[in-house]
Amino acid sequence: EARLAEFEARIARGEKIEPGDWMPEEYRRQLVRMISQHAHSEVVGMLPEGAWITRAPSLKRKMILIAKVQDEAGHGQYLYHAAETLGVTREEMLEALLSGKAKYSSIFNYPTLTWADIGTIGWLVDGAAIKNQTMLAQCSYGPYSRAMVRICAEETFHHKQGKEMVITYAQGTPKQRAMAQDAINRWWWPALMMLGPHDSDSPNTPTLVKWGIKTKTNDQVRQEFINEHAPEILEAGLTLPDPDLRYDSATGNWVHGPIDWDEFWAVVNGNGPMNKERLEARRKAHAEGAWVREALAVYAARKQQTAVAV
């Protein structure tokens, strides 16, 4: 069909697709899925970190953490707006999240057990997210691409702060070192998994690449992540929980051992340590906020009425 050919030609020329433009239904569908999932991840991602604001060990760290979590909420808001340009409403997306239909990043179904988890999330989880988002900043859909550019800048800042924290603790007291190592041990594999299944198990990837939504495969992005982070973590004097990990001088890549995809799929399918609690927390916040939203609506309607009457 001519429109499709023209659409694909635009993408091939590196043009951005904008909200008013014609697009294949499947392109739209995939973008709504990805962007809303991304937005949900930001919002759910506030929970594991937000819970440590009250327990941060210094005024400076507390301030940094509030600011970070606030940024995440802002990213969520920004991404919901980007998804709305594709004709889906915030209410529909929230409903899909609360009903368990929509997914969010599996990484947030792991618990934050100590303060070092906060640094480690910044370093590894934001680090993995940045690799993904840097790629998505090239995305063919304009609003998503621009959202990614902005978000990436902030995430890079969080990533730096997280890295600095973990390295500080790795050079700290024995308890701090142990805490940092424990956190790396628990988050390393989930961080690798959060970049998605192997290319061979990722049926959407070819289409997404063809349409310029993704420009790299999961395995490529994962390899970039490992190549950057593995040597930095080792240099910090910490170890990684992968006995097979080695540097391959031929390819210049750090080669990792087998990933436990059973665990990945268990978490994706709702059986991770925190799936129930995260969703429950969101549902509870939504339910307990119902009277607030209702009050706002009634107030706004009354003001409007008054305005009209006057």
Next chain:
Amino acid sequence: EARLAEFEARIARGEKIEPGDWMPEEYRRQLVRMISQHAHSEVVGMLPEGAWITRAPSLKRKMILIAKVQDEAGHGQYLYHAAETLGVTREEMLEALLSGKAKYSSIFNYPTLTWADIGTIGWLVDGAAIKNQTMLAQCSYGPYSRAMVRICAEETFHHKQGKEMVITYAQGTPKQRAMAQDAINRWWWPALMMLGPHDSDSPNTPTLVKWGIKTKTNDQVRQEFINEHAPEILEAGLTLPDPDLRYDSATGNWVHGPIDWDEFWAVVNGNGPMNKERLEARRKAHAEGAWVREALAVYAARKQQTAVAV
């Protein structure tokens, strides 16, 4: 009237009045007021101490505290039963408590701020209660008198444990000593006040004494309490927050300085530090337990029905 004369003669002979016996309406009214107030005090009194079970500093202290609070619940139960013998129901009494109509001991409207408060409550508050209860064990109304005998035995045990705790901390580290002294400073005056207003401001007393409900006045009981506790606290190396306190060798009494009755009446009238919170906690427990009580009632009714049908 003949019945009243006979009633008063029985009391004069030291006989106990029992549930079926004739009694003046005012006698019944005063007893219901006192016993239910006493029961409420036990139940509300669970709150300030119960909150420290989770924070007790050793396994032994934790065990002792649970047992103590459990005893208090038991006392409440026992006293509600005693009041019920006078024709008032548990529901009526609870309703009076939750609506704020019924009183409970003003002492429980002060907060428990540190662990030393737990020892201090045992020593001073239970100490004051025992003085009162020992007197009430002589009460002319049989069920109340017997309840007091039993309760006194347990309270004496709590009193001993509290005293032992405070004395231990008074001989402990500087922080423990300071904590103990701070607790004594905060609880001393409220403990004196909990024994009630001066005799001159206690209009019920003459009637209660005549009918053998009370056998001593508030000031007499208070003096007994001070005479026992003041020297023990000083001997423990602690001070008392009353610059006027002195031993009067002529009377053998410890003479105290003026009591701040304005504070007493403010607390009795609902303006103590914890009045709102204590009542709120009871109301919340009651409201949140409504579905439980309803389920029990439905279940019981269904079982009964089935039994009849069979």
Next chain:
Amino acid sequence: MNEPVKQALIAKLTALADDELILAHRDSEWVGHGPILEEDIALANIAQDELGHATVWYGLRSALDGSDPDQLAFFRDATAFRNSELVELPRGDWAFTLLRQYLFDAYEVLWLHAVQSSTYPPLAEAAAKMLREERFHLQHTQAWIERLGQGTAESNRRMQAALDGQWGYAQQLFVPLPDEPLLVAEGIVPDLAEVKEAWLSRTTQHLQNSGLRLPLQMGYQPTTREIHTEHLWSLLAEMQSTARWDPEAKVW
């Protein structure tokens, strides 16, 4: 007892004690806030018994390695605790608390029953003593499950929600510690697989008779006691706050 067996027994006693201590903590949060005064007393009584059991298990450990029970309870960090995740979960509503206590009691009665014939006499003796208390708890909580399960639509809904939330966690009670097979081989503790079979049969029957739906999608099942939920850190911050407030204190 050779050293590996002794170390395995120390680990097992720690896990047993930690379970009881943390469960007692959650139960005791209800004190003064129960739906009925009589039940406030009953739950405080259960908490007291579980705390007593914790003290016994820490004591048996102490007899083996000279450790101080209060140090273990009040100066260990969250990462060193070896309780199951089930007992850490926030107390929730009355249905949640009673169901957890029921699932735990049913396990404990069966486990204690089996351990009465332990080849390690102190364990056998302790179990025999606790068993009486635990049977009473089980009777009590079992009755609650039935009454709430068969009470109103609301109480049934709450019980079912509690069951959905806890069933996967409860399975962790039957995951042996890494070196537990050594103890089983020596006849010191029973094989948890056998205890589990009896537990499953008993609880599923009672839960179903009480109008609750089973089997469930399992959900998350914790596999190691080295990892905890997000709740343990705060629970211990509260529990240990007084003891740690004055590190110089010798006596409390």
Next chain:
Amino acid sequence: MNEPVKQALIAKLTALADDELILAHRDSEWVGHGPILEEDIALANIAQDELGHATVWYGLRSALDGSDPDQLAFFRDATAFRNSELVELPRGDWAFTLLRQYLFDAYEVLWLHAVQSSTYPPLAEAAAKMLREERFHLQHTQAWIERLGQGTAESNRRMQAALDGQWGYAQQLFVPLPDEPLLVAEGIVPDLAEVKEAWLSRTTQHLQNSGLRLPLQMGYQPTTREIHTEHLWSLLAEMQSTARWDPEAKVW
């Protein structure tokens, strides 16, 4: 500055900082749990600003006595904190949190405004900077009071309940510290009685316009910052748990 004035100023800065720190703590408990994403952001933003103010006040104290702000925040015991009881109260529902923030913002804006003409330049300069933020907070919370007060019957009921619960506590913000008159005499801080008058007139008018009932029976009014509520111990147990977890740590 003579020594008594300096000591009085240190005490005042501590009270100011503690108020902000504890209020920020309660606000930040909402992070991730707000009724609307946008409001989650707004409240986190307010918490962040209040925390920033705490840091400024601790910093001004530090300039006077060399104290370490982190030591003050994370290693002081509950009995040594000098915050008002209002800010310690549990966060309650959205109405409770927003009302508290409103009552506090209204006080802080007026106080900061007056202190801009302080004879102690660091205080005057800090106040001028904070005032912009606080005016924004006040605008935000003021709007919430009106919307909830005039929203539904339910939202009005919740706001009124929050007001009944907080009105007495809020009066403590205007109780001077024992040595505060020294500072007033030197023109370093304003007379709280005057600030209170402006605050009462402003808040009562806005609360009444928002459909809320005033005046109320005052209830409990805390008179000293040396005493706290039962909630501060647990709040600090949580807040200080990481810092105190490793007393040997030099850097966090």
